Amino acid sequence: MSKTLLDQIKQANPIITNVANSVTVDQVANVQNIIGASPIMSSDPEEAPEMVAIAQALSINIGTLSTEPIHQMKTLMAEAYRQAKPVVIDPVAVSSIHYRQKIIDELLALGTPQIIRGNAGEIAYLAGLDWQANGIDAGSGEIDLVKVAQTAAKKQQTTILLSGPTDIITDGHHTTKVANGTPLFQVHVGSGDMLTGLCAAFVAVSPDNPYQAAIDAATTFAVAGQLVAEAMPTPLPGSFYPQLLDCLFNITAADVQTHAQVTEVLTHE
């Protein structure tokens, strides 16, 4: 993997404008700051043009919706596309709630984001697949998830990061799997949101290669989580979050490379 992007973030301190959800906004701000980016949170549409103008990337998380945040997301995204700033979207719970499907469809109609980060069910929705009917949740395996991610990438014309025990990154043509991680990511509420926030930090310094940005974000995050979990005598999901920040602050690109279990998936198109 590229050593460069993590170092570039630390050198360039890119500003990331976020619409986070109210549950994990503190975590997203802290993980971006600790990796070397400068997070700002935007909630007032009147600030939108300035908030996009000073930023190198925009991160949109639909975890907690209501009228004002939805309006804010649309205003910021329209501005970002107009100003050619990279956009990352996290379609939280879009697989379970029909209302969120309506909202995500409206957001995706505004333009094409650089990266969409979601779990298997969320990405399955974006692939146009019926997740429960397909039974993937019941364990039909990893090969299906690669196809789910690739289908979503082609349908949405974007880079997909399908995160889970194995992360799958694909732009529809190339696909990479990251096998690092720890089950503690699932026990801690906010892991996915933090990874989305990191995607925005990485794509801010790699706007022309969102596929590599998503691979590096996923690998850095997964390796850090794995190192923290491996150092614990027993799983400690409450201590996991502060220690994950500690690790992400101190981890180097060389550390990530040493531990990375990253493989390209060969597919016939």
Add this chain to the structure above:
Amino acid sequence: MSKTLLDQIKQANPIITNVANSVTVDQVANVQNIIGASPIMSSDPEEAPEMVAIAQALSINIGTLSTEPIHQMKTLMAEAYRQAKPVVIDPVAVSSIHYRQKIIDELLALGTPQIIRGNAGEIAYLAGLDWQANGIDAGSGEIDLVKVAQTAAKKQQTTILLSGPTDIITDGHHTTKVANGTPLFQVHVGSGDMLTGLCAAFVAVSPDNPYQAAIDAATTFAVAGQLVAEAMPTPLPGSFYPQLLDCLFNITAADVQTHAQVTEVLTHE
């Protein structure tokens, strides 16, 4: 106490729909997730029917009010009563702020919740007592608090969990005291909100016995806090929260039973 409910949560992974307050929403989501439930946060009334339909319990916390959350609380509660899903209410600061008394009265007019969790002053308001005039805050003792809780339970026709150094749980007919705990609960902002969130997780797997759900939630939480505090060389209220999550993740029903100081209060009605 019943071993069963904690294990049932871990097996059933009930979905809990929450309107949390903006201060401690992260804590509520994490404590529910760590105990084995699946928290979702709801802020848009348009999602309300779906959010209730997929959930096994609804938790309402009035800690941070404004027009949209109040509307959301009412919409979700009306849906929950219509769909016969258990409801837990946390009447934050209702004893101090008249405006919140108006709001809680409106919420309670929508139907009867399964559990109300509050501190002594909040429960005193729901009992129709003048807290400061009664001087309970000045130390008139534990017997009064049992009467306060019982009066509130009878008046509101619900299970009351009055939390404090000793937790009191009553449905108006039966009353139980939980003597476990630690003063660190009072020093950490969010302890009460987390306990309310746990009540929702426990009642989700025990909808027909909210009294037992409240006892088990209070006992599990109080024992975990006590074990964490006892392991500290000196009181560390900042480290208390992550370590409390660590403990709640690893604690078993047998651990809780070993340490529980739970006694039934015998009363003549």
Add this chain to the structure above:
Amino acid sequence: MSKTLLDQIKQANPIITNVANSVTVDQVANVQNIIGASPIMSSDPEEAPEMVAIAQALSINIGTLSTEPIHQMKTLMAEAYRQAKPVVIDPVAVSSIHYRQKIIDELLALGTPQIIRGNAGEIAYLAGLDWQANGIDAGSGEIDLVKVAQTAAKKQQTTILLSGPTDIITDGHHTTKVANGTPLFQVHVGSGDMLTGLCAAFVAVSPDNPYQAAIDAATTFAVAGQLVAEAMPTPLPGSFYPQLLDCLFNITAADVQTHAQVTEVLTHE
């Protein structure tokens, strides 16, 4: 420095009404509670008069703006000035976003706060200086920052706490520098917001001497952070926050005095 204010907070448990930002509201509540104050968060204008009436100080943070919070800030501030309660303002990001300059100007038109806490860029805006053009950010030195703070204090007729590697406190006539601290404050998102929250707790017990309140708040916070950082084998910005709360809970006025590097700046007016 005065031993008294920290002890007075622990004895009087002043109630602090806050409009915090959505990112760090949990941190502000916890730091105020741990130091001995009682935080409440206010988001509904209908509560404003009561929220001010029961409080000994009001803390306003403009970190996350939208229509309702702005209205709430104005309502609470007007009430606080009417009721002669001390007001602390944190003009988050006012140096970068023109829209926030408009809002802060509107807030400052309502009356004179007792303390304004900001970083160098934010205070430079309040001093009427062009921060980037002045090149202070590029390192033109500490003397300039003292002048920036003094100019802002005179222009705004208030006590300024300009926080950074060295904190500068001035009422325009007297100026004090606090040299304690740690670079971890900059890595942790929420440090500035917590310091603002502490200013409100200290001025609540020292309403007639906001200058001393700001000095004591800054010194207590900076010494605690320094002690936590010095005890770490390597910088751990994720563990910093819980350990900072641990330290602030246990620190005494004597501890603060032992470690304080506080000097008065002699200036000719």
